[in-house]
Amino acid sequence: MREGFAGVKILYKNHMICIDVKEVDSCTYIxxxxxxxxxxxxxxxxxxxxxxxxxxxxxxxxxxxRLYEFDKKIMIMPTYAxxxxxxxxxxxEKGSGFIIKTDVTTYHTGDSELIKEMSMIKDLFxxxxxxxxxxxxxxxxxxEEASELVRSLRPSIVVPIxxxxxxxxxxxxxxxxxxxxVTIL
Amino acid sequence: MNKDLISSEEIDKYVSNEYITPPMMRYKKVSYTEYxxxxxxxxxxxxxxxxxxxxxxxxxxxxxxxxxxxGVYTRWFVDGEIDVYHNLIGKFKGSWVENKPALIWxxxxxxxxxxxxxxxxxxSLVIASSLSDYDVKYGDWAIIYTPPSIEAFEIFLxxxxxxxxxxxxxxxxxxxxxxxRIVNRKARHIVVQDGFIRKGRAINLLRNIAEIINKIDxxxxxxxxxxxxxxxSIDKTVLYEDLLRGSEKNSKPAIIRSIDPLxxxxxxxxxxxxxxxxxxxxxxxxxxxxxxxxxxxxxxIYFCTVWPGWVTGVSYLFFGPLMIGSTVILYEGGPDHPSWxxxxxxxxxxxxxxxxxxxxxxxxxxxxxxxxxxxxxxxTLKAILITAEPLEKDVxxxxxxxxxTGHSPFIDSVPREFSGRIPVVxxxxxxxxxxxxTGNLINYVFTELSPGSAGPPIPGFDIDVYDDNDNxxxxxxxxxxxxxxxxxxxxxxxxxxxxxxSRGYYDTGDYAIMNERGYITPLGRxxxxxxxxxxxxxxxxIKKILEEYTRDVVIERVKDDLRFESxxxxxSKRSGLEESFIRKIVRERLGAIAEPREIIFID
Numbered sequence: 039m040r041e042g043f044a045g046v047k048i049l050y051k052n053h054m055i056c057i058d059v060k061e062v063d064s065c066t067y068i069x070x071x072x073x074x075x076x077x078x079x080x081x082x083x084x085x086x087x088x089x090x091x092x093x094x095x096x097x098x099x100x101x102x103x104r105l106y107e108f109d110k111k112i113m114i115m116p117t118y119a120x121x122x123x124x125x126x127x128x129x130x131e132k133g134s135g136f137i138i139k140t141d142v143t144t145y146h147t148g149d150s151e152l153i154k155e156m157s158m159i160k161d162l163f164x165x166x167x168x169x170x171x172x173x174x175x176x177x178x179x180x181x182e183e184a185s186e187l188v189r190s191l192r193p194s195i196v197v198p199i200x201x202x203x204x205x206x207x208x209x210x211x212x213x214x215x216x217x218x219x220v221t222i223l
Numbered sequence: 224m225n226k227d228l229i230s231s232e233e234i235d236k237y238v239s240n241e242y243i244t245p246p247m248m249r250y251k252k253v254s255y256t257e258y259x260x261x262x263x264x265x266x267x268x269x270x271x272x273x274x275x276x277x278x279x280x281x282x283x284x285x286x287x288x289x290x291x292x293x294g295v296y297t298r299w300f301v302d303g304e305i306d307v308y309h310n311l312i313g314k315f316k317g318s319w320v321e322n323k324p325a326l327i328w329x330x331x332x333x334x335x336x337x338x339x340x341x342x343x344x345x346x347s348l349v350i351a352s353s354l355s356d357y358d359v360k361y362g363d364w365a366i367i368y369t370p371p372s373i374e375a376f377e378i379f380l381x382x383x384x385x386x387x388x389x390x391x392x393x394x395x396x397x398x399x400x401x402x403x404r405i406v407n408r409k410a411r412h413i414v415v416q417d418g419f420i421r422k423g424r425a426i427n428l429l430r431n432i433a434e435i436i437n438k439i440d441x442x443x444x445x446x447x448x449x450x451x452x453x454x455x456s457i458d459k460t461v462l463y464e465d466l467l468r469g470s471e472k473n474s475k476p477a478i479i480r481s482i483d484p485l486x487x488x489x490x491x492x493x494x495x496x497x498x499x500x501x502x503x504x505x506x507x508x509x510x511x512x513x514x515x516x517x518x519x520x521x522x523x524i525y526f527c528t529v530w531p532g533w534v535t536g537v538s539y540l541f542f543g544p545l546m547i548g549s550t551v552i553l554y555e556g557g558p559d560h561p562s563w564x565x566x567x568x569x570x571x572x573x574x575x576x577x578x579x580x581x582x583x584x585x586x587x588x589x590x591x592x593x594x595x596x597x598x599x600x601x602x603t604l605k606a607i608l609i610t611a612e613p614l615e616k617d618v619x620x621x622x623x624x625x626x627x628t629g630h631s632p633f634i635d636s637v638p639r640e641f642s643g644r645i646p647v648v649x650x651x652x653x654x655x656x657x658x659x660x661t662g663n664l665i666n667y668v669f670t671e672l673s674p675g676s677a678g679p680p681i682p683g684f685d686i687d688v689y690d691d692n693d694n695x696x697x698x699x700x701x702x703x704x705x706x707x708x709x710x711x712x713x714x715x716x717x718x719x720x721x722x723x724x725s726r727g728y729y730d731t732g733d734y735a736i737m738n739e740r741g742y743i744t745p746l747g748r749x750x751x752x753x754x755x756x757x758x759x760x761x762x763x764x765i766k767k768i769l770e771e772y773t774r775d776v777v778i779e780r781v782k783d784d785l786r787f788e789s790x791x792x793x794x795s796k797r798s799g800l801e802e803s804f805i806r807k808i809v810r811e812r813l814g815a816i817a818e819p820r821e822i823i824f825i826d
Contacts, residue, residue, distance in 0.1 A: 165322050167339075194322050194339050208600045208630070215574035215603055216522050219324045219337065219550060222572045 044077055044149070044200040046170055050110075050140050057136060057146045057170070062087050069093060071117065071148030072133030076200075094134045102134055103155075113137040113162065117150030122177040142167035145193070149200070152183040159191060166193035169218070172200035173210045181210035188214045195219045229700060229734070229746060236615045238736055238744050242671035245627070245646045246634035247605065251669055255740060258668045258679065262741075265682035266707070272683050273299065273710045277508040280310050283478045286504070290708075295716075295724040297708035300504040303481035307503055308384040310511070311545050312347070313476070315340050320521055320548040327524075327573055328373050331420050331556035331565075338373050340548065343380070346467065350381030351474040353466040357412075357444050361386030361477045364408040364487070368392045368401060368428060369416040371530060371540060371553040374448040374463050378414050379541055381466070386477025387412070388500070390487035391541070393532025393758075394419070398431040399768060399812035400496065402439070404489055407498045411443045418451040422557040429455045479503050482714060486542075488534060488654040490720075491759030493751045495767065497717035501657050505710035507542070509658040513681065514543030517650065518577055518606045518665035521548035526575040528554065528566065528584060533758060534654040535610050539579060549577075558584060563591035567599040567626075579608040582618060582649075583756035586785050589621045602629040606665050607647045611757025612787045613745045614649045616675040623647045623674070651677040651703075651745055653731055654759075655720060657711035660684040661743050670740075679741045684709060688737035693726060696737070702749060703735040704728045747788065753778075756786045760817050765790075768812050769805070773798030781820060789820035796824045 045059040056065035058077040062084065070078050070093040084091060091097025094114065106112045115135035119128040128149050135148035143163050147156075149172060159166070169191060172178040178200060179187065188196050196218040198210050211220045244252055253261075265272040270289050277286075277300055286303030306313065315321055321341040328336045338346075359365075365387050369375040382389060392404050394416075405413065418427045432445060433455055448463045479485075481504030489496040517539075519525060525544050529536040544551045552573055558566055566588070570578060607622055624641040636644035646669070650662030662678040663669050670679060680686035688701035695701075706728045713720060723730045734746040753760040762778045769776045775795035783789040794800060802822045809818055 192322070194324060195337060204600075208602065211574050211600075212602055212631075215524070215576075219327070219524070220574045221327075221335070221337070223335075 044071070044146075044170075044172060046146065046197070046199070048138075048144060055138060062090070065090060067092065068097070069136050069146075070096065071135060071146065072128070074149070077149070095132075100134070102131065111139040113139075115145075115147070115159075116153065116155050117148040118153060119149075119151045119177040120153070121151060124177070127177045137163060137166075139163065144168045144170070145191075146170040147172065147179070147187070149178045151177070152179055152186055156187060157190065166191050167195065169193035169196045170199050171196060173198045173206055174201045174203065175206065181206045181213065184210050185213035185217075188218050193218050195221055197221050197223055234700070234736070234746070236617070237613055237675045237746060238738075239616050239674045239676065242673050243623070243643070244671050245623070245643055246636040247645045248665070248669055249634055251665075253668050253670060255670055258670045259741075261668050262680065262682050266685045269683060269685065269707055273508060276512040276683070277303075277504065277710070280305065280504075280507055280511060281314060286481055294708065294727065295712070295721050295729070297712055298482055298714065299502070299710045299712075300481040300508070303504050304478050305481060305503055305507070306476045306478050307386075307485060307507065308347075308351075308380065308476050310507055311383060311542065312340060312344055312380065315548055316344060323521075323548075324550045325545065326373050326376055326551050326553055328371075328553045328555065329569060330554075331423065331560050336373060343377065345471075346377045347380035347384060348471040348474040349469055350377055350466045351384035352471050353469050354381050354385050355473040356469075357461060359385050359387060359412055359444065361479065363387045363412060364410040364484075365389050365412040365414060366392055366401075366405050366408065366410045367414040367531065368394060368432070369414060369448060369531070370394050370419045370555045371536070372416060372448065372450070372555060373553070375414065375416065375531070376541065378446055378448075378463065378466065382412070382414075384474060384476055386479050388484040388487065390489070390498075391531040391537050393530060393536075393814070393816075394426070394428060395530075395816045396532070396814040397810065397812045398434040400489075400764070400814060401431055402435040403496065404498075405435070405439055405442065407489070408487060409441055411441060412446065413442060413444070414446045414448070416448040416450050417453040417455070419555050420451065422560040425451050427451075427453055427455075429453045429457065433457055481505070484714065486537060486657075488537075490654040491752050491761040492717065492719045492763070493761065494763030496761050496764055497719060498715070499655060499713040499717070499720060500715035501711045502714045505712065506657050507546070509709065509711045510538045510542045511546050512683075513658045514539065514547055516664040516667040516681065517608060517648070517659060517662070519544055519547045519549050520666070523547075523549040523576045524552065524574055524603070525549045525577045525579070526552040526554070526566070526570060526573070527579040528558065529579065529581060529610070533611070534652055534657065535579070538652075538658050558588070559591070563588060564595050564599070567596055567601060570601050570604060571599045574603040576603055576605050577608065578604055578606075579610065581611045581757040582609055582614040583612065583786050585609065585618050585622055586615075589618060590785070596625050600630050601626065602631050604629070604645055606645055609647065609649045610652050610659070612754055613747055614675050614677075619647060619649065619674040646672060648672065649675070649677045651743065653733075655713060655716070655729075655731075656684075656705070656709060660705070660709075661686060673738075673742050676738075676742045676744045678743065680743070686743070688735050688743065689728075693728075697739050698736060700734050700736055700746060703731045703733040703743065703745065705731065751780070753780060753790055754788045755783075755816060758816060762790070765809065765813060765817055768808060769794075772800055772808070783820065792819040792822045794822060794824055796826055
């Protein structure tokens with residue numbers, strides 16, 4: 039993961055599951071949450087990888103709020119920002135988060151604020167193993183909101199992503215570490 | 224060492240008249256009178272005190288006799304029976320602890336692995352079941368010769384489940400010391416990691432096994448954890464991966480007697496390292512209680528830099544934190560690679576709440592990292608624990624102010640003024656005792672801290688400082704002694720340990736000063752045993768190795784600014800030995816920790 043970015047690669051049984059990555063060569067499955075610059079490398083660069091791509095806007099098209107089952111279960115979660123000054127920055131239906139269930143459950147929230155749909159996750163998935171969550175504010179979770187989701191979901195491990203201001207990282211860590219293992223990559 | 228040789232300047236480095244209450248402990252500390260009342264009661268009724276503590280473990284059969292015998296021959300909770308595995312992690316099955324990380328492992332390259340308690344439970348049961356196929360059973364001894372790794376924990380728990388007694392051997396020891404421990408224990412099983420990377424260099428541990436194993440015929444299995452891909456094949460090898468194949472079907476827990484051996488050490492005496500063995504019931508009682516008292520709770524993220532093989536790296540790495548359900552950070556590497564900021568980085572990255580390290584490590588960190596600490600945010604730390612050796616006031620102050628202040632103000636701590644915020648607690652420990660025996664207890668009776676001091680005695684340990692005529696002495700150098708037996712008193716030990724009880728109390732072998740409040744400041748050994756980087760090194764074992772090459776060897780203890788003590792080797796020129804050769808044999812056979820600071824050749 040690069041500082042300020044939201045991309046992660048998860049190695050599972052020789053399969054590399056990639057979310058919001060720009061270099062896709064080693065990926066078996068590629069998921070994109072939305073098409074903003076720091077998440078999506080652009081159609082041109084992905085020309086040869088379309089069959090591996092899953093998202094709501096390119097590659098294999100997925101629908102929000104649906105559970106897909108191939109060799110793993112994938113739940114497509116909605117994402118949006120409702121309190122940021124620019125309503126078009128992260129609007130509804132233009133982005134998604136992913137809950138990927140293999141032997142363990144991983145949740146990448148995508149670029150979102152804390153939204154009511156996330157409260158249902160606990161009923162659908164028993165235990166979140168790793169939560170990847172943006173913490174910068176300005177159209178995504180603030181550190182306080184991110185910590186609120188951590189308190190609610192109690193993932194075993196939480197990895198803060200998509201931040202540049204280290205003060206926000208420490209604020210999130212200090213609010214969350216009693217509820218989950220905060221791991222700074 | 225003669226106490227008259229300790230100068231007043233030297234004493235002044237360690238003994239303080241100052242008392243400090245860290246802001247974080249302001250509303251948690253108890254008054255000195257309150258401490259004294261609790262301590263007095265625990266000593267006057269020490270049997271019922273430890274009985275109440277033992278009752279906090281889960282027993283399969285409760286004991287009917289608290290204590291029999293006296294002095295060195297005391298045995299505790301004799302007819303009790305206990306499932307050690309259950310008390311370690313089995314009890315967390317089905318609880319909230321299952322979903323939290325048990326171990327976080329990181330190496331020098333920054334590679335990270337995290338294992339939850341649920342996975343540790345599953346894997347250790349599969350391993351226990353596999354171990355039954357290799358004839359691993361109750362009554363056996365196993366030697367574990369690995370750095371702190373997740374795999375080592377899994378096999379350790381598998382062995383515990385099978386009822387095996389264990390001795391950890393520090394990976395800094397060479398093949399001669401390893402051989403001694405295998406032979407003295409008649410160990411049927413060895414767990415070894417093929418090697419590890421330290422300070423960027425590959426350390427080959429399998430080579431040490433290969434050097435000695437042909438001369439030992441009673442070893443039945445060598446369980447190998449592969450890490451650095453050493454191409455060495457040794458008979459009787461079973462790979463860690465093979466232990467993970469299979470199911471939990473034969474993982475029935477061993478229920479052992481309270482007085483059965485559970486853990487062993489080889490402690491440094493004048494003429495050699497000698498074995499001592501702790502019993503299951505007494506050891507677990509002490510470890511569980513003291514681990515809670517020093518500050519560990521299930522939500523804590525605990526970083527201990529002491530490696531297994533030394534008592535702290537066993538009691539407070541493999542046992543205590545797991546019994547509590549804390550998350551343990553394991554770091555496989557040196558503190559200075561690629562930079563001296565490595566430990567601060569780890570504390571920040573994993574939100575460590577309790578940091579346990581040694582005085583020697585802090586002396587080195589102080590030398591190399593005064594400024595860069597400011598670049599790290601260590602605000603999650605709630606305590607820094609220091610162990611293993613006398614601690615200078617200056618070092619304590621440096622840790623308290625530079626590492627312990629943090630970035631966020633807390634009550635009246637002001638970060639920019641380095642006024643200190645969290646407790647920096649020095650604790651006294653010895654292999655013979657099995658656990659910490661003195662120190663300010665964050666979760667029990669926390670009194671003001673005194674820089675450099677190892678605090679007052681922990682309740683339940685009847686500790687004093689005696690002069691040469693066996694009278695308690697205050698504010699003067701004396702011998703640190705323990706009047707009454709503790710639950711984890713060794714059930715098997717050398718004649719040397721028995722002799723240390725000859726005057727009706729246990730003489731720890733350490734000099735110390737106790738002040739009028741009962742605060743203890745250890746000052747080093749009063750026998751010839753060397754205290755190097757917190758470890759008791761037997762001068763006799765060094766001599767034995769060198770005497771195979773020459774009879775004219777003298778070991779002279781010297782003070783060392785970083786390691787507390789070291790030694791000078793005086794060797795006759797007639798021996799014809801070269802310095803590089805001497806250093807090599809000491810390093811390879813005994814271990815790098817025992818290398819002399821200086822070698823002098825005389826006519």
